[in-house]
């Protein structure tokens with residue numbers, strides 16, 4: 488059953504065209520350029536999916552090898568950017584760090600012509616993990632890490648820099664899956680931000696910087712961090728149930744549940760949930776995964792609300808030793824592909840996005856001189 492889409496928040500209004508993805512077309516599915524996300528997550532590496540989204544087709548092995556080589560060669564950070572990152576305090580939010588990092592990159596390596604849109608996007612894909620980890624390790628551990636690793640994937644590059652050692656096969660695979668699931672999602676809030684910015688013929692770094700700001704909020708990408716804060720406060724499944732019932736009674740929003748478009752489920756949830764379960768077994772977890780499952784059961788039973796993509800990402804990332812405040816930046820490392828592809832699509836058939844407002848203010852009135860107010 489499709490969700491009734493009407494009311495505030497531009498819900499249900501077609502705001503433009505896209506050939507990049509379909510969200511909830513039959514009530515629940517998700518496709519990227521016609522491919523089911525489930526199949527992509529099962530068979531592909533993230534770089535293949537980034538290539539698909541950005542360049543329009545799934546790469547051949549030769550195309551993929553060459554693309555990965557190119558991305559690998561772009562991991563380094565300019566000295567001036569490193570200096571900026573070193574000045575950002577340890578208690579800053581990494582999403583703010585990434586927003587600044589992206590903006591600074593735009594100053595140093597600006598998109599001076601739209602002919603460079605593919606190149607500047609690849610550069611961001613390659614170096615966003617470097618920006619996050621360089622700042623994180625410098626501000627938290629006092630070390631200046633080498634960001635130019637030879638890792639075979641973006642996910643492995645990230646985990647290697649974060650933990651100071653190469654990830655195992657399971658963790659690298661989960662990163663592929665996670666980055667694939669987060670890559671693209673039609674006209675969600677952050678992508679729409681990027682498209683509005685693009686419609687003024689602004690540059691790619693401005694579009695992405697704005698999108699990072701939109702993704703940061705807890706109603707959007709920030710929900711994975713908020714979900715983690717919640718589940719780690721529960722000591723057992725029973726405790727989780729008790730607390731959730733209280734939150735529902737108090738009409739609190741529970742992060743990681745519900746969706747603006749999907750009506751019955753978010754197709755990304757069952758995929759990341761399976762990987763979270765595998766990771767739970769791998770680390771011998773007996774609390775976080777059962778707590779998460781109980782939260783899912785309670786929300787469905789009480790409210791018919793289902794987990795969105797963010798909920799089981801929280802436990803999955805936690806099991807891989809990723810600090811909670813880096814969860815949403817990982818989303819950025821992935822969604823950058825969708826944002827950039829939408830910017831390119833907008834540019835290819837552009838009209839400035841400028842909706843109208845329904846005026847609810849005062850009727851026309853005279854200005855009283857300041858001495859008489």
Ligand SMILES: CC(=O)SCCNC(=O)CCNC(=O)[C@H](O)C(C)(C)COP(=O)(O)OP(=O)(O)OC[C@H]1O[C@@H](n2cnc3c(N)ncnc32)[C@H](O)[C@@H]1OP(=O)(O)O
Pocket residue numbers: 705706707708710739740741742743744745746747748792795796797
């Ligand atoms: C990757 C992503 O960005 S996915 C989204 C991540 N965000 C979250 O997880 C934040 C929590 N979820 C929410 O805030 C919302 O479900 C959103 C923002 C995702 C969607 O918002 P909307 O489209 O406005 O929600 P929707 O219209 O379906 O809400 C219907 C009702 O369910 C309630 N509801 C929806 N989600 C939740 C929730 N997570 N917890 C409690 N109640 C909820 C709403 O308050 C609303 O109740 P009302 O009719 O009494 O006002």
Ligand SMILES: O=C([O-])CC(=O)C(=O)O
Pocket residue numbers: 510669671672674675676707747748795796
């Ligand atoms: O589509 C949305 O509104 C939010 C979402 O799930 C996403 O951006 O991945």
